[in-house]
Amino acid sequence: MKIVKFLGLSALVFSSCSKQLNITPTDQVDAHTVFSSVGSLNQGVAGVYANWREEYLIRIGSVVADECRIGLQNTGVSLTDAGQNLFRWAFTGTTSEIAEPWANGYQVINEVNLILAGIDGVPAKSAADALEKQQLKGELLAIRAFQHFDLYRVYAYSGVYDPTAYAVPYVTGTNIYEEPSRPQAGAFFTTLKQDMAAAEGLIGNSGALNRMGLTALYALEARVALYTSDWPTAIDRAGKVIAAVPLAPATNFPGIWTDNSTAEVIFKLSRTNQSGLRPGDCWYNIPYGVYLFAPSRTLMSLYDTTNDIRYHSYFATDSSLVATGQLPDIISKYAGSSGAQNLNDLKVFRTGEQYLILAEAYARSGNLAAAAADLNTLRGQRIAGYQPVSFVGAADLLAAVFAERYKELCYEGHRLYDLKRAGMNVVRQPVDWPQGAAAGKLTPSSLYYYIPIPQAEVLANPHIAPNNPGW
Template identity: 50%
Template sequence: MIFTTIKKWTWVACLATSPILYTSCNKMLDIKPTDQVDEEDIFQSVSTVNRAVLGVYAGWAPEYTLRIGSVMADECVIGPKNAGVNGDAQLLYRWSYTGFDPAIAAPWTNGYQVINRANRILAGLSKVPVQNDADNSAKQQLEGELLAIRAFQHFELYRIYANSYLPEGLAVPYITITDNNNKPARPSTAEFMAKLQEDLDKAMTEISEGTDNTRMNKQTVYALKARIALYTSHWSDALLFADKAIANATLATRAEFPAIWTDKSNAEVIFKLKRTNQSSMRPGDIWKNAGLGIIYFAPSPQLLQAYDTQNDVRAAAYFDHDPTLEEEGQLADIITKYKGEDGATNRNDVKVFRIAEMYLIRAEAYAQLGNLAASIDQLNTLREARIQDYKRITFPDIRTINDAIATERWKELPFEGHRFFDLKRRRQPVVRETQAGQEILSPEDIYYNIPIPQSEILSNPNIKPNNSGW
């Protein structure tokens, strides 16, 4: 079944129940001096509900999607020491996993755990007393946040496990109830999207503009709507919501950009999830085992070669070259996008939505709508913000600008969990350049579609059929 029975809510240090989820959040979750919280305690006041909602944020693990989106694609190469018991995500990288593989099951488990927790709070909100207008507004805000989180989690599950991104293709169950014995079937993409939009539309009526980019707000919901429109080819909606997500915000300057990745700047960050030294998994852990000094994955040479390393601020912000690693039998080029700091190795906040993504969505939408000039302008504006002394260029046709946008997404958003899904929504193969030639994962290959985890298949007879070939 999608989630396990929970009579009491076991919020073990910020609701983290999986060993590689997050145990930090903050002391506000210590509603009781024990590791369990009764539902009746949660619904005593708006304040206690807020603490529970913070726990939902704390249990949210987008790193799982990030890992699949990057490791499955052409953004990285596997490190020579990423092997055996000291390795990680080896089968994922080699396109040889099964439905039993933890890397395949983890996003499913975590996604539906977060959805279940959001649903349980939503189900009890009507019981929460309000003392004044401020309480009522706060209660509405919390409901809006939970609906937005529920929608986001479902869309992430859809990106990973949908059989295709076509309206008639099978999606994933959209869960809005708290019945632990529920055994849902897979809806069509069209049915799934209708429920998703219903949640987002309701969230928009209750959620505030907000200034805290670690909490769901209107700008975040607009960004999510723009991303959904991109995947569903609703190009006018993609433009509309990307415009609203950006509003009066601007791209980071070249001076500001590196500080985004050291968490010294929030420039162009629409929404992020905080990570602390108590987090049991940090985004940088995907690429490097800090304790053992093992590089799990290094940047692919083909990605590195795509940058103007002298003038593009992204190259130095995302990568480094360490010759001493070669002496250890490892790859010298390393991913530093989430390297953290001394005393906090691999720890960085997870940037879920950035303004740069909205520019790229607008560029693609304009191209698909036939507005070549506007599409070129969006792409050139982003490049001007990233590349010193950049000279605007033109493109002769829609096909050429579309290819350039795809490449720019690859260069702007690596290791943020987009590349594999970008290729999948375009029905394009993954092509890795190696010393021995090319490694190709085609859309017809069994591993191109991530399977529904085998544990779900075995426990829920209604979830079948699995994805193509599984």
């Protein structure tokens, strides 16, 4: 398929942690020669997780929106792939940061499809093997659904869900010469939900937070339901997650971001010193010692700086940076530790998000009392001395939910996509504008409100048209 071919992925080899799968550019995988056991199959699936780069999507979601200020030294040609064009709303279909989510997403999908094509032929020598093989198949289907949903969030033709608008190709085969077109969103999500339903019938909770278990699948289903206005499913699945994984106590919350606690973590991507990309790399460049982005003043101003546990978990201030020509405020989420800067496991699903999904779904369903209760519960867990508040109607409550998502989920890959799915403007206050900027608003009619299909894909696949609005 051209969607992978232009990346030079027609001959794939899984990550160095697994030598089990060497795939030549054919359309079939012979499981008997690829995997000799369920154990080696497990290693191959681990390689899929290792190649998953959620950081690319997070960078676009944060930097294009209103979560950041650009660092004063994030300029020039020496700092390549540092997000300058994203922040300045000057990107194109050839910008590397625009191409990376597309390339990585379809790489992972291709790896999943190649394993699924041969998984039924992998010998299971015991009942335990058969159960593990079933679990692994469920994980692969869940990953395929997740990757396609992420690609939709970045590259969908319409920000607001429209079943007739163009989505992105949903790839389930291994034909590297295929030139897939863009399905309508309705058909796209039908296929995606089929993958999730099939996974739900196979998958269990293994207890490993770095693998997609049943609770993580429920969290994905809740997130998908939120984007497709399926409020009953959002309520049901978020409720299941909350019942299984409670919110972190305030004493444990800061440790989530230093990997000293797994409280309320549902699924995370493991990162090690061998990882090619670390979460903190989006904000701080280690070789140059440059902070690429600082937290936006607008975002920081929303917190109770004394009582909200999130403020000092997400941000830090180092006044000595001013003397080096940098901004004093730091994004400390995923800052790593001494000797391991920028290195933390990437948290993909947390219970805090599920409370906000539940609150929004209840509000949009007309159950304002339940929505307010969930929002107040989350705030009460994050803010010392918090007293529950009342809301005047659904509009007031929904505005509060979106404001809380801004505060709770910053730098986790939600902000831009939240604004777009609600048809809201991206608005930066003047204090957060880059030098030389004269305006700070993107509306749904603005070119840079949409992320283009990468130009390399457009050139390689004549069926991918149309590109997104304006591109």
